[in-house]
Amino acid sequence: MEHTDPARFGSARTPLRGAGALDPDELARMRAGQLIPRGFPEHGRTCRSAGSSRAARTVESDRTESMYAKVLAIGEFRGLWLGGLLSRAGDQLARVALAVLTYERSGSAAITTLVYAMTFVPALIGGPALGWLADRYPRREVTIVCDVTRTVLIGFVALPGLPLPALCALVFASQLLDSPSRAARISLTPDVLPRELYQSGVAVHQLSGQVVTLLGFAGGGIVVALVGAGTAILINAVTFAAAAALTLATVRRRPAAAGKEPISLLGGLRLVAGHRALRSLLGLAMLSGFHVIPEAIAVPYAASFGLGTAEAGLLMAALPVGNVIGVFVLARFLSESRRMALMAPMAVAASVPLVASVADPGYVPLLLLWTVCGVLTGYHVAANAEYVRIAPPESRGQAVGLASSGMVAAQGLGILLGGLLVEAAGPEYGLAIAGAAGLVAGVPVLLAWNRAVSASPPPT
Secondary structure, eight states, X not given: OOOOSGGGTTTTSOOOOSTTOOOHHHHHHHHTTOOOOTTOTTTTSOOSSHHHHHHHHHHHHHHHHHHHHHHHHOHHHHHHHHHHHHHHHHHHHHHHHHHHHHHHHHOOHHHHHHXXXXXXXXXXXXXXXXXXXXXXXXXXXXXHHHHHHHHHHHHHHTSTTOOHHHHHHHHHHHHHTHHHHHHHHHHHHHHHSOGGGHHHHHHHHHHHHXXXXXXXXXXXXXXXXXXXXXXXXXXXHHHHHHHHHHHHHHSOOOOOSSTTOOOOTTHHHHHHHTOHHHHHHHHHHHTHHHHTHHHXXXXXXXXXXXXXXXXXXXXXXXHHHHHHHHHHHHHHHSOHHHHHHHHHHHHHHTTHHHHGGGGOXXXXXXXXXXXXXXXXXXXXXXXXXXXXXXXXXXXHHHHHHHHHHHHHHHHHHHHHHHHHHHHHHOHHHHHHHHHHHHHHHHHHHHHHHHHHHHTSOOOO
């Protein structure tokens, strides 16, 4: 679900040859399964023996390790990466602490749920409404200002006796600022990494972010239990301050990408709608709306087996655990060309394990099926990286903001759809219907991506 000096990703970024067109040389090699980073000779040739095939895999594995070492050796990337992790960890901690704090003050489950929703809802409007800030103003400064402002807002949330309406407003405003901050950070990544390291950098972001998400709720619960909800909120504020300090210390200032050109709030929508490749990549990313459904129905599914919350928790963890495995395998063992070739088929195939639930396979096989679904969602590494890379630099913030909001909306609608289907048809049939819908929606998107790749004229 990316320029004449190296820092602006000059030779690294593919210039657009027309609406929806990608670089002809890269696309021709992509179709042939031979897209390789510069300087790595003739990796597309077929090996003539098992020995040479093993040797090629060893070389590719060693090269991948070297690329990750090179990515992490770049100070600007480390600053962006660690700052993003701190913000994400703080958000996860805040969600747990806010739920506890709100319930302690109100004693109402409904109000607690409302405040918890305030940590997600702003993402729906923040991307399209505020993503342009990452284009109009220098992205480093946008990230810093947003993180500093969030530090202050979340600090006020921790004040004893704060009225609940004020708490809700502060939480909403803080989460709203996450959208331009995230858009600026993502848009900066292709500026600080050379072309041959960019997908590796995206993989590092996604893998570590998913791990933080997995650990965040459990770790957040432990922290809140040890220090209390109010102190945990203050820790969240400190993480934003630390992220701002890291960005200030490690990322050099760059001019605004859009300069003084007029910016329309609908610019991101017009850009993506009129660009065949961006439109197709966004479609692939939004298929995640079907893939998240198992998480939402894990509790009633476990109950249908006569099982309790522990087993439901394992079912909920199956998708993110599988995603971590998928991202690691794709990034560690496959070249960029292979990831690009597998991206669209994996996006469609991720719905197949959901359809298999119609066989009522039992708890353990279901756990494995959901894990496989999570592994297949590792395609987001390639989709996200390519989407940001081909977006015009001067509009990248708006494009990223639109994509972020689109994915949140797709996942929210998917969860709602899953709940309705399970209510109407039962867990196994409801999930199978949702999986079939994912396949039906995914095939046209796959074909659209293939057409976008084929639309480039042959290299001259």
